[in-house]
Amino acid sequence: MQKFSCLFLLILFSSISYAQQIGKWETYTSMKDVSISVMDNNSNIWCATTGGIFMFNKEDSSYTKYTKADGLHSNLITSIAIDGDSKIWAGNTDGVINVITPSTGDVKSIFDIQKTNFNLKRINNLSVSGDSVFAATDFGITVFNSSTLSVIEDYSKFGNFLSAIKVFYSVKLDLIYACTESGLAIQKENAINLSAPESWDVFPTPNVIPADRILKVVKYNNGLAASTDGNGILVYENDTWSRKYFLGNIVKDIIVNGDSIIAVFADKIYSIKNDIPTLLFQTQGITLNSIILLNNNKLIVSSTNGIIEIANGSIEYNFPNGPTANSFPSIDVDAKGNLWSASGTDVTGKGVYFLSDGSWTNYNTQNGLEEAGRAMHKVYVSPTTDVYLSNWGNGFTKFDGENFETFNTSNTSLVGIATNPDFLVVQNMAADKNNNIWLVNSETVSLNALSVITADSIYHFKPPLLSSPSIAEHLIIDRRGTKWFSISGEGLFYFNENGTLGDKSDDIWGRFTEADGLNDNAITALAIDNRDDIWIGTPIGVNYIFNPNNGDSNIQGLFSTIRQQSVNCIAVDAVNGKWFGTNQGVFHMSSDGITLFDNYTESNSPIPSNEITSLAADGTTGKIYVGTSAGLTSLVTTSLKPLAEFDEIFIYPNPFVLTADENRLVIKGLVRNSQIKILTISGKLVNELETPGGGITQWNGLDLEGKLVSSGIYLIVAYDEEANNVSTAKVAIIKE
Numbered sequence: 001m002q003k004f005s006c007l008f009l010l011i012l013f014s015s016i017s018y019a020q021q022i023g024k025w026e027t028y029t030s031m032k033d034v035s036i037s038v039m040d041n042n043s044n045i046w047c048a049t050t051g052g053i054f055m056f057n058k059e060d061s062s063y064t065k066y067t068k069a070d071g072l073h074s075n076l077i078t079s080i081a082i083d084g085d086s087k088i089w090a091g092n093t094d095g096v097i098n099v100i101t102p103s104t105g106d107v108k109s110i111f112d113i114q115k116t117n118f119n120l121k122r123i124n125n126l127s128v129s130g131d132s133v134f135a136a137t138d139f140g141i142t143v144f145n146s147s148t149l150s151v152i153e154d155y156s157k158f159g160n161f162l163s164a165i166k167v168f169y170s171v172k173l174d175l176i177y178a179c180t181e182s183g184l185a186i187q188k189e190n191a192i193n194l195s196a197p198e199s200w201d202v203f204p205t206p207n208v209i210p211a212d213r214i215l216k217v218v219k220y221n222n223g224l225a226a227s228t229d230g231n232g233i234l235v236y237e238n239d240t241w242s243r244k245y246f247l248g249n250i251v252k253d254i255i256v257n258g259d260s261i262i263a264v265f266a267d268k269i270y271s272i273k274n275d276i277p278t279l280l281f282q283t284q285g286i287t288l289n290s291i292i293l294l295n296n297n298k299l300i301v302s303s304t305n306g307i308i309e310i311a312n313g314s315i316e317y318n319f320p321n322g323p324t325a326n327s328f329p330s331i332d333v334d335a336k337g338n339l340w341s342a343s344g345t346d347v348t349g350k351g352v353y354f355l356s357d358g359s360w361t362n363y364n365t366q367n368g369l370e371e372a373g374r375a376m377h378k379v380y381v382s383p384t385t386d387v388y389l390s391n392w393g394n395g396f397t398k399f400d401g402e403n404f405e406t407f408n409t410s411n412t413s414l415v416g417i418a419t420n421p422d423f424l425v426v427q428n429m430a431a432d433k434n435n436n437i438w439l440v441n442s443e444t445v446s447l448n449a450l451s452v453i454t455a456d457s458i459y460h461f462k463p464p465l466l467s468s469p470s471i472a473e474h475l476i477i478d479r480r481g482t483k484w485f486s487i488s489g490e491g492l493f494y495f496n497e498n499g500t501l502g503d504k505s506d507d508i509w510g511r512f513t514e515a516d517g518l519n520d521n522a523i524t525a526l527a528i529d530n531r532d533d534i535w536i537g538t539p540i541g542v543n544y545i546f547n548p549n550n551g552d553s554n555i556q557g558l559f560s561t562i563r564q565q566s567v568n569c570i571a572v573d574a575v576n577g578k579w580f581g582t583n584q585g586v587f588h589m590s591s592d593g594i595t596l597f598d599n600y601t602e603s604n605s606p607i608p609s610n611e612i613t614s615l616a617a618d619g620t621t622g623k624i625y626v627g628t629s630a631g632l633t634s635l636v637t638t639s640l641k642p643l644a645e646f647d648e649i650f651i652y653p654n655p656f657v658l659t660a661d662e663n664r665l666v667i668k669g670l671v672r673n674s675q676i677k678i679l680t681i682s683g684k685l686v687n688e689l690e691t692p693g694g695g696i697t698q699w700n701g702l703d704l705e706g707k708l709v710s711s712g713i714y715l716i717v718a719y720d721e722e723a724n725n726v727s728t729a730k731v732a733i734i735k736e
Contacts, residue, residue, distance in 0.1 A: 022622075022636055022666055022698065025606040027052070027067035028355065029075055029631035030326050032319045034302040036290045038082050040102075045300055046088055047307055048077035051631055053090055054320050055102070056307065063320040064102075068606035068633075071107030072098050075326075075608050075631055081126035081133065083146035089133055091123025097135065099149060112151050113142055118164060129172035136167040141178060155194050158185035159202035169216045179214045184226070209234065209241045218256050225261055227251035233263060233272075245272055253290040262299070264291045269301065269310075281310055323353040324362040328627030330378040331614045334385050337621055341614075341632070342376045345392035349375030352389055363404070372397040372406045382431040395424040396439065413458055415446040418469050427473035432481055440472040440485050450483060450495060459501045463493055464509050474526040476534070478548050482508075484534060486523035491516075492536060494548075517555035519543055525581075527570035529591070535578065537567030542580065542593065561596040562587050568612055573639035574619030575694035581612030586626055600626070606633050622696065640695035642672035646727035649718055655732035656701065658708050664698040665731060671695075671720050679715040686714065701733065711735045 029051025037047045045056040052067035052075045067075050072090070079091035088100040095113035100106070113121050113135065120138035127134045132152065133144040140156035157163045161182045169179040176187040176194070183204035191199035203209050211231035218225050224236035225244075232246035233254060246263065253264040260273040262280070266288060269281040280299070287304045294300060298311040306319025323341065327350070330342040336356075343350040351364030351374045365374050376397075378390035387399040393416075395408030409415065409422045416424040425442040432438060437453045448460035449472040471488035478484065482496040491513035498506045513521050518538065525537030534553075536543040542558040542565075557563075562580050569581040576591040585601035602610050607626055614627030619641035623634045650668040657663070667676060667689075676689035676697060687704055691697040703709050711734050719726040 022638060022664070022696075024636045025069045026634045027069040027075065027606050027608070027631060028323060028360070028633070029067060029608070030322045030324060031065065032306050032322070032324070033304045034289065034307055034319070035078065036080055037292055037300055037302045037307055038080055039292060039294065039300070040082050040086055040088075043294070045307060046080055046082065047302065048080040048090060050077075051075050051322065051326055053077055053080065053088070053100070056318055061318070065320055066100060066107065067631075068608060070105075071109075073109050079123050079126045079136075081128050083128050083133060084131060085146065087146065089126050089128075089146075091126055091135060093122050095121030095123060095137065097123060097126075097144075108149065110144070110149055112144075113137055120166070124167060125169045127171045132172070134170045134172060134176070136170040136178065138166045139164040141167055141170050141176075153195055155200075157195075157197040158200040159197055161185065161202055161204070168213075171217070173219055177217050179217055179226070181213065183209055184214055184217060203241065210243050215251070216254060218254055218261075220256050220261060221259070225254060225256070227254045227263065233261065245275075245277065246270075252288065255291055255293055257293055257297070262291060262293070264288050264301065269299070281308075281315070321360050323355075323360050323632070324350040324364065326608075326631045327613075327629050328632045329613050329629075330390075331616045331625055331627045331632070332379050332381040332387075333616045333618045333625070334381045334387070335383075336385075337618050337623075339616065339618075339625060340379045340381060340387055341627065342379045342389065343374070345375050345377045349373070349377065349392060352376045352379060352387075363399075368399075368404045369397065372404060378426075378428055380429040382435065382437065384431070384435055388429045388437065390426045390429065393423045393425060396426045396429065407453070412453075413460070414441060414451060415444050415448070417443045418445040421445055427471075428475040428485070430475045430477045430483075432477050433479075438475060438477065438483055440475045442472050443469040444472075445469055449487065450485065452501065454501070457501075461495060461497070461504075461507070463487070463495070463511075465490070465493075465511060474523055476526045476528045478528055478534065479532045480549070482548065484526060484528075484548075486526065489521050491518055491521045492523055492526075494553075512553075512555055517543065517557065519557060525567050525570045527572055529572040529578070530574075530576040531591075535570050535572075535593070537570050537580070539566045540564055542567055542570075544593065558593045560589070560594050561599070562589065562593065569615045571615035571617045571624065573617040573624065573637065574622070574641040575639045577639055579615050579617065579624060581615045581626070583611050585610045586612055586615070586624075588624075600635070605635075608633065619694075622694075638666075638694065638696045638698065640668065642670055642674070642691075642695040646671055646718065646720075646725050649716060649727050649729040651716060651729045651731050655734050658701045658733060658735045662700060664700050666696065666698055667716060667718070667729075668696045669727070670697065670718055671725060673721050674718045675721070677717040677719075678709075679717060681713050681715065683715075708735060709733060 031049040031051040031054050033050040034047045037045050047054050055064040073096040074092040077090050081089045090098045097110040099108045118139040122138045123135055125136040131146045133146050135142045142154050143152040145152055166181045167178050171177050178185040185200045185202050205211050211228040213229040214226045216227045226234045230250050232249050233244050235244040251263050255262050260271050263270045267283050270277045271280050289302045292300045301308040306317050309316040327344050328341050332340050339355040341353045351369050354361040372391050373394050375392035376389045377392050380388045389397040397404050397406045409424050415421050427440050427442045429439045439451050447462045447466050450461040452459050475485045482494050484494050491511050494510050496508045519540045520538040527535045534545040534548050541563045543555050545553045565582040567580050571579040578589045578593050580587040587599050588597040608630040609628040616625040622637045622640045626633045652666050656665045674691045678686040701708050714731050716729045
């Protein structure tokens with residue numbers, strides 16, 4: 001204690017803030033696919049998308065985004081409306097409605113519809129009249145008070161239509177109109193009890209209304225006009241419904257502009273005046289969804305490519321920066337902390353996404369991947385920071401930071417599948433200690449499931465037990481240079497060439513199956529941890545191999561919370577913690593896989609889906625990235641790479657305010673296995689902490705007796721295991 005007390009008298013007080021907040025979630029989604037938009041009183045455009053909500057400020061072209069990380073119940077927004085107090089109402093697929101107050105950013109959730117006993121609860125449309133918000137759902141209409149957010153009444157039976165019928169669209173004009181799957185229901189004049197079926201006039205399809213389904217109804221020329229799902233535009237005049245325009249076409253939306261109807265199709269927009277249609281806009285490769293009319297006769301079209309502003313022949317596309325799509329089948333982090341993501345196979349592939357300093361860059365067939373194609377389904381970042389992208393059917397592409405170079409059957413000796421030898425599927429890649437790139441060639445007719453590309457050559461290797469083309473995947477390389485990969489349904493294979501690529505006489509091959517202790521011969525994930533132990537995901541839990549040594553290795557089963565889970569992916573963080581992606585969310589476990597720290601799901605975290613498709617750990621920032629087919633999230637953790645030696649300790653927050661909420665002081669900038677002492681300014685020991693092996697730890701403000709410390713200045717002393725490397729800092733504590 002004397003040794004430390006003398007040193008503390010020389011410490012200068014300093015306070016350095018740290019931007020990364022432990023426990024902070026962030027969501028990354030594509031918001032290009034906009035289903036519907038509305039305009040507020042300040043001419044801002046609010047958009048419902050498959051990746052959350054964004055507000056487009058037309059004054060400065062800025063965006064404000066809302067996702068699950070900001071309080072939304074779901075990122076998949078089905079409907080949106082603005083009430084008289086400028087609050088934003090947003091509907092979800094499972095019946096939850098979020099209400100946003102833009103001035104404060106506050107997000108509230110309404111669960112009344114979700115809590116009903118109906119099986120289908122989707123919010124199909126929201127509309128506002130006075131202080132009432134009408135929610136068209138899969139079982140009727142629910143009316144809310146916009147001020148209290150409480151339910152006023154429900155309508156689930158319209159005339160002689162079936163009970164609990166799906167309502168696509170509802171609106172109050174002079175009366176309340178409901179477009180249902182059985183036809184149109186209209187409130188009777190002077191009807192008060194709208195929950196009673198007799199309070200509604202009904203016009204069934206196709207008997208009275210000549211259409212299979214009506215999607216929307218608007219007031220038009222002292223009558224009505226309706227868009228339909230395959231029967232064009234219908235008009236109601238002189239007490240008769242008739243097919244009027246674009247017979248046989250799906251009209252996705254209609255609005256009225258004076259004496260004109262503006263109609264939206266999947267790829268066209270028409271204006272109809274005096275029964276004459278005029279083409280306003282046409283597109284290819286983009287799907288149009290809905291439309292609104294601004295005060296200056298500008299059109300805002302919601303589409304799969306953001307919102308499109310059309311005015312006086314000018315066309316402008318607007319959407320927030322983000323990944324091209326919300327599919328994240330494979331992700332990796334480079335040495336600079338940049339995230340790379342593949343997008344998918346075949347038609348689902350959209351190229352590759354790149355996240356750097358909070359901004360996304362998307363590479364596709366228009367900007368770098370012209371030769372490679374867009375079906376990038378796997379990504380691997382090598383120790384040299386080269387990025388390797390597996391192209392579905394077209395080999396792989398290397399990105400060196402400036403240029404893309406594709407390797408396939410036309411410029412290598414790799415061979416594709418039996419039915420088409422030019423169709424080359426590289427599933428996974430990994431670099432050895434010499435920076436040679438190894439790859440698994442799936443279903444190759446050559447049976448050379450494993451290949452390696454060196455600086456000047458390429459070598460191929462055929463597993464001895466392989467007798468026919470098979471799916472090969474999940475490649476990792478341990479410190480002994482052994483390659484571990486799987487063959488679908490055949491277990492875990494290993495191979496070591498003993499450093500002689502051209503000499504197959506000393507090659508070592510082997511395999512582990514269920515007979516050797518594997519939970520299942522189907523391998524779904526492979527990872528190697530910081531101690532060189534191998535972790536194996538299967539459809540029924542996890543196996544591991546401690547200190548792997550080829551055939552002398554011993555496979556163990558993990559008998560813990562993760563047992564029986566279908567494991568899709570595995571990540572290892574900077575302090576050797578294990579992260580397992582399953583169909584039931586993400587499991588964060590101790591380094592030995594025994595202790596469960598957290599199980600993050602879509603119900604208790606911003607993760608958009610319980611089906612986790614990819615994981616990656618960034619040891620520099622402590623971020624864990626979680627990929628799904630519905631978007632990407634990240635969580636800031638304490639799993640930071642330790643420093644080689646102390647430089648400067650970061651203490652935050654400073655001052656540290658002690659409250660009853662069990663907030664914590666973060667101590668960052670530590671070396672591996674640091675020891676921490678908390679002392680008073682006079683050198684009295686207050687508490688001692690051990691770090692989890694990484695570069696960061698936390699203190700809850702308690703002393704050795706478990707009591708909150710008093711207000712004052714305290715000294716933080718960190719030292720390595722030998723007490724030869726010491727760093728110090730001060731913190732001001734305020735006890736409320």
